[in-house]
Amino acid sequence: MYSVTVRDHFMIAHSFKGDVFGPAQRLHGATYVVDVEFRRPSLDANNIVVDIGLASEVLRATLGELNFRNLDDLPAFAGVNTTTEFLARVVFDRIVGAIDRGELGPGATDIQTIRVTLHESHVASASFEGSVANAS
Amino acid sequence: MYSVTVRDHFMIAHSFKGDVFGPAQRLHGATYVVDVEFRRPSLDANNIVVDIGLASEVLRATLGELNFRNLDDLPAFAGVNTTTEFLARVVFDRIVGAIDRGELGPGATDIQTIRVTLHESHVASASFEGSVANAS
Amino acid sequence: MYSVTVRDHFMIAHSFKGDVFGPAQRLHGATYVVDVEFRRPSLDANNIVVDIGLASEVLRATLGELNFRNLDDLPAFAGVNTTTEFLARVVFDRIVGAIDRGELGPGATDIQTIRVTLHESHVASASFEGSVANAS
Amino acid sequence: MYSVTVRDHFMIAHSFKGDVFGPAQRLHGATYVVDVEFRRPSLDANNIVVDIGLASEVLRATLGELNFRNLDDLPAFAGVNTTTEFLARVVFDRIVGAIDRGELGPGATDIQTIRVTLHESHVASASFEGSVANAS
Amino acid sequence: MYSVTVRDHFMIAHSFKGDVFGPAQRLHGATYVVDVEFRRPSLDANNIVVDIGLASEVLRATLGELNFRNLDDLPAFAGVNTTTEFLARVVFDRIVGAIDRGELGPGATDIQTIRVTLHESHVASASFEGSVANAS
């Protein structure tokens, strides 16, 4: 299995609901450094997994929708806890959507699985990994 | 598949038996920077994989049993080479034990697999990954 | 010159005022991974720059006052832009205050300069470095 | 599953053919920081996955064949795009060859899979992962 | 003293002349991950050292002049060894030029010193640090 991983970041505010979150129930924020790994069993005719330029642009655009936002104010996240693991899935779904819309190029349809990892500090991260075909 | 990873470290002395270890047969030591990744297929009602506060505490307590020790003196490791890969398994088993004892909260029983990685320097690491159900 | 550096982190929400900040004028947030470097020209009788245990505790307590907060709501920061460079100075001043109160031990008065660095992402950081004697 | 990972690097020049590569069609170069992860389900009698000294030597020798080269000039790569993902496979195949020749010691035949990751910058990497038995 | 640091990277081919370089006399290449630290004794009215958006754009443009090039072919570097330390100075001079041209904003003239660090691998880097007023 081959893979290519690209990295970017975004910075948001949010708060959580539930005793399990302790002081994180207060409005606070985070920088998420995001790694997106694209996987497929064989390379295309150019010897690549994905056009890394397009992949970086799509990642930047995807994170740009969230960057410098208070997630508590976004209708898409009303009533949900925007935990790191949840946001990993959000980024996953949006990257899959971009593949479906052809934004990563025609060859990107051969990508089988994607793993999205959000690093929230030097000691904690979360990820979602799934099949491109199974995206919500 | 979702995952959450937490990081901590411990510092120990030990020695190895066997020609394959060369100068590491002498008493020496290591700092192990430890990543523990918890995985489960779906999130709980709070949108989390695991209570990251509890996970960090359990990791700290687990490593605390080994921290600032000469592993050659610990009865639990008598006659065994406490290599990085072996210690990754030790940490794995103890984290699974903590789950079984409820120390990561009731929802932690939905964790399916755990991967423990010990970084012993900027150029070497070892890991053990297994099913929570199969722990020794 | 000798130095010892300890690392911890905090997560906050805030917003900025001024066209120069562009979209960062919106309420957003950040994880700051913080390095505090303590410097002195000679070691104490124990061969240390500072009690690293106390230094870590003081750093944790200092960051704890800010952690999981919306800085826009804190009276101490009313009307100021809590930029990364400004916050580096805030942490510097509070660490110096802790030295003055003896919280880093009696030997910590020999520390001459401190450098505080806040990493806000994998591509940006800010710092403040100053003499302990000159702290505001 | 147990694993051990070792790291080294190499520095090369090359160019790519195909519009998808944009300015990378010009002769340029890269530093590749390489991680090789060796995996097997159980440890050997010494409690190791692989002799880490031999693994480091084999990795150094493998990368040494490519280091400080213009890949466009090497007959082995004539007419192919030596992308990061392609080079990950090249390193994989050569490490497997070293196992087959006994260069990682007799116990290395129990290694089941290998993952080779090439980091080309702080924001991009590629990898190839495969079964030792399936190497080309 | 306050500082702000931004990071970006570029990828080039080159060769060196002189026995001291050993195999690096052959045409090869490198990825340089570049940190540029801007320093000034006090913050401006916005509480910043430099407009980080402009600083990132200027860094990207500066590195863009070198990115995906064979430095041996550039007239600016004819007959010189484009070592990592030399390139750190080149980037320094060009950033200072951008300040002089007002590309980092009017307040950037208060920047006193700049440090440019080029990381060429996980085990080696080089830097140039100087006064903005003394740039060549």
Added chain:
Amino acid sequence: MYSVTVRDHFMIAHSFKGDVFGPAQRLHGATYVVDVEFRRPSLDANNIVVDIGLASEVLRATLGELNFRNLDDLPAFAGVNTTTEFLARVVFDRIVGAIDRGELGPGATDIQTIRVTLHESHVASASFEGSVANAS
């Protein structure tokens, strides 16, 4: 000012004397990832600060004298606490000795200052920085 930095590591056992060290009074160990930065105001005729190949060899040899040792057993360290900051000075002095013996090449006598940093974990490091002329 120009600089070049090289990195390597060593792994040792030791114990400390003094209540300030708490559990670190027990025999334990550490991995030290070591950065040595060489500084000089101008480059030599080859456009380098130091022969990076020689610098890496000297660092490896210097750390090799300590690697896989119990520092408590070495006569050179009898009765002293081999703290991270103390060891940074030890490495500094030995590197300066290597310069004096010509092991970094004849041009290395133009190196003015050296900074040695020992990273003992992902959250702590120590350094010693001094003039080459002032080494003990």
